[in-house]
Amino acid sequence: MNTNLQIDKPILELENKIEEFKKLSKESNIDLSAEIKILSMKLENLKTDIYENLTPWQKVSLSRSNDRPTTQDYIEHICSDFIELHGDRLFKDDKSIIGGIGLIDGIPVTIIGHQKGKTVKENIKRNFGMPHPEGYRKALRLMKEADKFDRPIITFIDTPGAYCGIGAEERGQGEAIARNLLEMSSLKVPVISIVIGEGGSGGALALGVCNKLAMLEHSIYSVISPEGLSSILWKDASKSSEAANIMKLTSKDLYELNIVDKIIKEPLGGAQKDIGLVSKNIKEYVISEITNYKKLSNDEIILDRYEKFRKIGY
Amino acid sequence: MNTNLQIDKPILELENKIEEFKKLSKESNIDLSAEIKILSMKLENLKTDIYENLTPWQKVSLSRSNDRPTTQDYIEHICSDFIELHGDRLFKDDKSIIGGIGLIDGIPVTIIGHQKGKTVKENIKRNFGMPHPEGYRKALRLMKEADKFDRPIITFIDTPGAYCGIGAEERGQGEAIARNLLEMSSLKVPVISIVIGEGGSGGALALGVCNKLAMLEHSIYSVISPEGLSSILWKDASKSSEAANIMKLTSKDLYELNIVDKIIKEPLGGAQKDIGLVSKNIKEYVISEITNYKKLSNDEIILDRYEKFRKIGY
Amino acid sequence: MIKKLLNKNKEYASVSVSTNFSSKNLDEKFWIVCPDCNKDIFKKDVEENLNVCPKCNYHFKMPARERISLLIDEATFVELDAKLSARNILDFPQYDEKLNSYIDKTKENEAVITGTGKLNGIDVVICVMNSDFMMGSMGATVGEKITRAIEYSLENKFPLIIISSSGGARMQEGIVSLMQMAKTSQELSRLAKNSIPYISILTDPTTGGVTASFAMLGDIIIAEPKALIGFAGPRVIQQTIKQNLPEGFQRSEFLLEQGFVDIIVSRQDMKNTLYRIFKMHNY
């Protein structure tokens, strides 16, 4: 939130000024319409200027902000019906990952995503979107069900990373992520992954072995957090902004690296300014990809996913 | 042990008597060879008489006795090489079930079995052969590996039952057993199960969805323990012996019910009297069955197992 | 429509009330005490509310035939193997008498009713266990009826619903009853291989060999609120571990938390939820 306000500060100042002019004009009955018009144009330019030139670190902040729409928000907007399913059938229902079956334009799909909270209380329940092994195992169970019933899979990626803790290690955080990478590669249904906020390392990738990878414009995806990198490089976590600059973690960077297939535009100010619009963009993208993959056989779908990752880095 | 001694009491008495006669004969230089010969014949008859006419409850006791050979004993005797493998890759290595890969007459096999201890200390480690869900999940993991590499599976059944406790319920004892029943039915390799001691209910069956079911002569296999049945029927666990009589839990009963395919003979006195011999019998049986199943295709092996269980009860 | 059916089948509703509800005073014909919220409730209010407490949503037991009426479109249910009845395979003492008394009492031949019918127009196969019949225990006939129902589902490609409520395997049929766990589970493995959806509905109580076989093998597992679901029964566990069990242990909400139940659905929403699920499976 703080950073959001920081980014928006000049915008808010200008907006206030326009409001003052309008008020003044009304109260004093002076015609300021020309001035207001100029200021409004200036405002639009300022917004565009700021949001098209966000620094990587500003994007990091935006991608993490509390008011950024979450997996649940997008599910609500893109599905005409959705049933959340729970549990890994082994140990727990991990609430930092949600998943279930739904209908998008009448097409049955399985949707799985990291789930952050918007309040402190909800974030505690959701473990700030940081899964334990049981979260990944729930995801895998639901993906295998999708595979069985020939339902395309959509994953929403939004996590600071897999949780670091004793229980997570005891129950095989590494194994759980690795298993998902292996099993996702042989799914016979198309997997469409969309980074909607923070794509944090292996904990993100464990839902991201996909046929198509999209990113919301201001989301990020990286192997380590900027704080982590900066403390390794400079023994100083406060240089995160500098770290972000060299990390190539924005949607644009990943698109240029040929890792991301599609950047989904956000409204000026970020996705939270118009969830409906962003959801509409997501929905259109997902449907168009599902339609494309309908033409492919199971083997071709597997091969398509294989080739996407096989070529990365070489 | 106690019950073992009880069963053997008349035998031991007669053996003592023979020893006395021999001693007397030697010390006093009297020829008692005729008497000794008669007594020895009587001893053989007595042994046969006792061990061929064990009551069901005596068999229950024998099947549970501390000196009865365990899964580990038979593995040692039938395999020229064996590597124990550990863990369910999810939560724990449950030591009440052991499993691994081995060679029998040069044939690679996977062997899995309940493991009881022979001492109190070992029994605590082995949880008295009562698995938690993670035990069944380890077994399933090893069975799937066997399936992948086309190795026949041998399971040794010897458990009072799946463990009853909070952790076991929390981690889905029911689910774990059910999953094994389902997954074992689609294994492409032959499964040969041998009840070597106590076959206790669902906890036993979870290793027993097999193509061929054998029982050691004095082992038992039942849906509930005699103690359990007696306390349900008569609110009195002490009538276990009566309960055992009506339960049809001996190898002979199960053979007559067409559930068991083969009874493997034990020496007079029980398997512990000659582990080598019992192991030889087990080995011969296993090899002959593996050889038979070599002629069948994967689908035929699955169908064979399916038909075995499909017809039970109707 | 549900209310109408309940009125029609009033006999069942009152059976369940008299056997399952605890009474507080002489007015027991009219008032009962809800075992969950402990409030006095007018019996008729419960009956008209699908045997659900109108004050706390506690789900009283529901007779098997009423469950069919609840889920299956009127006049579409066709029962399968209705005549199949248990036999005393092991010559178990007093089993025949026991069976006959349950047949008399429940007017059913076994502890499960199986059949086919339409759910909002979708063809389905449904099995409903009957806990009024020998605690819904599974012997050879229950296993056989469920297996045949699965086969019917497989042949016709109809989705399968099994509503469990059972004390486990039927001890009077010994090892044969144990083997029904394998028999039903292996049939489900064939269903799974053919990608026909199986929805398992767990109701109070589901324990023992039923939990450890088909009940836990649903593609989607639904539980009614607060149902007791477990492998070992709570009393057995308590005797084994010699300590008290935690509050809510082995209840639906606990199983949801532990990851073994997909959703908890109230009786009132059950039919519609199933319909939505089947729609999402291309039915």
Added chain:
Amino acid sequence: MIKKLLNKNKEYASVSVSTNFSSKNLDEKFWIVCPDCNKDIFKKDVEENLNVCPKCNYHFKMPARERISLLIDEATFVELDAKLSARNILDFPQYDEKLNSYIDKTKENEAVITGTGKLNGIDVVICVMNSDFMMGSMGATVGEKITRAIEYSLENKFPLIIISSSGGARMQEGIVSLMQMAKTSQELSRLAKNSIPYISILTDPTTGGVTASFAMLGDIIIAEPKALIGFAGPRVIQQTIKQNLPEGFQRSEFLLEQGFVDIIVSRQDMKNTLYRIFKMHNY
């Protein structure tokens, strides 16, 4: 034979001793202190014992080339992709310099050596990670070399051995390095589908993106005694949870107990154990 090889490759052995062993006094050229049993040991005794403490079986690090000598029959090893070296894909500051200094220091081009050879006469593919090279971190080239080795295994139907020791993904290659986890894992999925055995050997330390990909995907997972194995490193966990970690946490023995490692095998027994395993897989 092993001893002979160790003597031949003395250069490696001394590299490892000087970098990994802590010294107690001025005699450090001859004596070292074992970090596990805290006893003084004669350096040469350790070197001649496969870098294993003769007093407590503590496994010191073993240079990658020595591991190949340990496991692969003499003169049968053929290296694959030896020339492949990392590139600075992201123009990451100082990465080129860092790479060059490691290449100079280790005389290796990357943090993994891959190749094929015979193990007691059985053809195998082997990958050995080199923790002396940028902490054995996995970037695009490490991922590519491992992927190609798996492909080689697939094409020739040779069993695969990967010996891991790594700090995880290479941060200087950012997202590209992260994606190597998927790339290597999906190649293993092809191997699995073709039922070619893959034995993963975990050595000290195996963490991060390597643990969370191929290292944990072996048909059989072997660990050397007391190796540190985990997803998150212990320091990171400690910083996160702000409490001390239990004794033995994230060591091989702990992972065996938790169910993630099949067997713990001492370096001395490794070759023979692998041989026995391959024999049991019909090689």
